[in-house]
Amino acid sequence: MSVVAGPLLDIEGLRVEFDTPHGRIVGVRSASLSVRPGEIVGLVGETGSGKTLACRSAMRLVPSPGRITEGHVTFDGRDVLAMSSRRLRQFRAHEVGMIFQDPFSSLNPVLRVGRQLEETLRVNLGLATAEARTRALELLADVGIRDPERRALSYPHEFSGGMRQRVMIALATASQPRLLLADEPTTALDVTTQAQILKLLTRLSRERELAVLLVSHDFGVIAQVCDRVAVMYGGYIVETGPIGAIYTNAQHPYTRALLESIPRLESAGKKTRMRAIAGDPPDPTDAVSGCVFKLRCRHRQPVCDTISMKLDPVSPGHETACPVRPFAAADEQHVTGAGARA
């Protein structure tokens, strides 16, 4: 599925800070991440880990008063952070699309769905009104809206959550972007709808060579569709690699803990426990020395106070920020027996 090529989106050493009356908050401390054309990359982490900020930074949509203070964002060789506001608008209009967590409020409630799609087509692609109308109906049909002629005349509140998210996907991909940023696109949906939306995203990615950066707190979602995954914690990317490697051979204790906290069907009926991660996520106002995860880590070593959170390769494409490598040996056993051990 994935195409081996240079990265389409490349984020290097990203740092996002907020200057607030209560002091400086660091939303993203250091994140490096890349997405290749046609590839679906998952960005997983808990609330407050900085995953949404990292994702939005790709199109410079950091909410005020946030600022990107360090790092580079490169899209197809162009420096996104250096773009003029005009170029940036062009970039947003044509090259990237974005969909949001809440499909109930991501469409304008007072405009008909068809009108919103036609607007994008007219403004961003310069289509004539009649052309835009035809194309809007095609797009609606393409994302799985039945009877598009009639549905185009509906207002967003007349759609269900899943249908609204489909419309949002149609809207975000209307101008044929090469990258889609999907910020928790299925969190507000029920599980069956979630599966349909993920299937739609996968299909669009394959058909249109569309790269997707999928942000989620749910490893289950990521595992269903992603080629690669980056795990984020406390403003750092702590581990990144192909989905298979992360699943079977995670090297960072946080990644392991996250995987262990997923309920598993195969453990049903057995006397097992899901393991929650003890402690709280780090406070984004605090300065951190060494590893961000050390306070909650079961494998803490003295070296954890001094490490730099730099990603080091484990195998090709698989990198981790943990130098301790507590799982380097006897791996298979650990992963399959993870639940039972508790």
Add this chain to the structure above:
Amino acid sequence: MSTIDVLEQPPAQELVETRARGRFRGTPMEAKIGAGILIVLLLAAVFAPLVAPYGSNELDFTHVYSAPSWSHLFGTDGAGRDLFSRTLYALRLDLAIVLVVTYPSLVIGVLVGAVAGYFGGITDAVLARLVDVTIAFPYMVLVIAVIAIVGPGVKGVLIAVPIISWALYARLARSQMLVLREQPFMLATVALGYSTPRALLRHAVPNLMRSSLIYSTLDVVANLLLLTSLAYLGLGAQPPTAELGTIIADGQSALLNAWWVSTLPGLVVVLFGLGAGLVGDGLSHGRMRGGML
């Protein structure tokens, strides 16, 4: 016939009709009654020259202070002028002025408020203070001061009212814009690369209009009362032009002998207030296309 037939979607045409009917069915009764009252008054005002049985200044000294009758629905005044006709012409003038001072103020106020709320920061601080100062200014004093400068007549109202009344719309729109700009669909306008004017005018402003329109139903009544009061004080249109306030003031001296001169035009003002109030009530209760605010 199998059960599948029952589950089949009705044809599109039928659904479109259902929706059209649904829109009126959802309108609350008070809004319908209020709209009915306003429509009758507006039609009467617009078509006053066709509807009025007499001219607005047609004297008839053989019928001085006639009580209401079929030939003079509202009776006549001390100069024998038909009050029904005079009231219609007065309503025509007064409603025209009221609409002209209210709705342009609404448009300006909503735009100012939307800009202030959308951009925030210094723009907001400056505009919000301007709004505060405007609202804090004593309204009646300004209106009378302007009339003192430009002289009595409707010109004073036309100048003075818009100077003040945009500010409340601006405050209303700004507070809603602050909520609106945090909505994902406003973020989506940025993510789609839309220009700021497009995001503001096409996406934000339509969401801000509803509450301003509801407020305007109070504002038109307040403005009509203001106009009537000024005319009553002799600061409005000068005789012999009919304004509701001047007719009421004229009849005051004959109130005990000819109650209808002041009372019936006064009731027209009340009726307008009732109609506008009902419409405003209905708008604020009714669901409008699932709008968020």
